Amino acid sequence: MVAVGEPNPDLLLEFDDVLLRRGRNTLVGPVDWRVAPGERWVVLGPNGAGKTSLLRIAAAELHPTAGEAHLLGETLGHTDVSELRPRIGLSSAALALRVPGEESVADLVVSAAYAVLGRWREDYDEIDHERAREMLDAVGAGHLADRTYGTLSEGERKRVLIARSLMTDPELLLLDEPAAGLDLGGREDLVARLAELAADDAAPGIVLITHHVEEIPPGFTHALLLREGRAVAQGPLEQAITAENLSEAFHQPISLTVEHGRFFARRKSSHQR
Numbered sequence: 227m228v229a230v231g232e233p234n235p236d237l238l239l240e241f242d243d244v245l246l247r248r249g250r251n252t253l254v255g256p257v258d259w260r261v262a263p264g265e266r267w268v269v270l271g272p273n274g275a276g277k278t279s280l281l282r283i284a285a286a287e288l289h290p291t292a293g294e295a296h297l298l299g300e301t302l303g304h305t306d307v308s309e310l311r312p313r314i315g316l317s318s319a320a321l322a323l324r325v326p327g328e329e330s331v332a333d334l335v336v337s338a339a340y341a342v343l344g345r346w347r348e349d350y351d352e353i354d355h356e357r358a359r360e361m362l363d364a365v366g367a368g369h370l371a372d373r374t375y376g377t378l379s380e381g382e383r384k385r386v387l388i389a390r391s392l393m394t395d396p397e398l399l400l401l402d403e404p405a406a407g408l409d410l411g412g413r414e415d416l417v418a419r420l421a422e423l424a425a426d427d428a429a430p431g432i433v434l435i436t437h438h439v440e441e442i443p444p445g446f447t448h449a450l451l452l453r454e455g456r457a458v459a460q461g462p463l464e465q466a467i468t469a470e471n472l473s474e475a476f477h478q479p480i481s482l483t484v485e486h487g488r489f490f491a492r493r494k495s496s497h498q499r
């Protein structure tokens with residue numbers, strides 16, 4: 227029996243009535259949300275729904291204004307976030323923008339082990355270099371190790387940043403719109419890689435943010451649909467991703483098809499309504 231207010235040690239993430247306000251605006255919440263080990267979540271919602279804000283709390287980058295956020299058995303506001311953050315892998319557009327163009331891919335990945343951006347020391351342990359190579363291989367980017375970040379395509383950058391976020395062997399992996407800006411081939415390639423990661427029992431718990439149901443990799447298990455900071459639906463994927471819930475989240479009539487574990491959505495034409 228876990229006392230109220232105490233983190234449940236069996237959960238990776240536990241949000242109780244989490245609320246995030248900036249000025250008069252409520253960006254998130256109140257939201258209750260639980261992520262257990264082995265689960266692969268997608269967080270879906272329209273622009274401005276609060277997805278990135280929610281993820282930044284999950285990354286221990288922001289504290290909730292109200293409610294309680296427990297991460298990996300620790301409670302935000304009652305723990306040293308500098309010890310918590312290395313246990314959480316994060317790949318986001320904000321991080322991508324901070325990477326210097328001249329940074330080598332191998333250094334960018336290996337430096338994650340030291341929670342720094344940019345290679346700040348000359349010598350990393352060989353074991354770190356080996357792991358960096360393994361992580362790059364795991365996302366199909368092993369051949370890019372000697373390139374500089376600035377020379378990579380958008381799709382290659384996304385894969386390298388995911389390799390970096392896996393470097394510390396995190397318990398929770400947070401991916402903020404990893405397929406944004408990718409062309410069709412790049413998206414499909416990334417979705418396939420993420421499906422492989424999702425199927426890997428040794429992989430951490432995963433939370434992936436997207437606007438598009440087409441980007442949900444097969445093997446993902448749960449979904450949280452957000453609208454105006456609140457959960458429209460959450461739970462096992464097939465129960466949460468429905469035409470009805472998507473219509474509510476995106477505030478328009480949506481029709482949905484599912485083929486071989488992939489979802490496809492479009493707006494209903496007027497004669498379908």
Ligand SMILES: Nc1ncnc2c1ncn2[C@@H]1O[C@H](COP(=O)(O)OP(=O)(O)OP(=O)(O)O)[C@@H](O)[C@H]1O
Nearest residue numbers: 248251253271272273274275276277278279280437
């Ligand atoms: N510091 C801030 N002060 C006030 N409002 C903010 C602040 N940061 C974000 N917002 C607003 O909060 C809302 C949620 O933003 P957030 O980036 O979390 O949404 P999102 O679902 O990730 O959006 P998108 O899909 O467009 O990236 C938006 O309306 C945004 O303008």
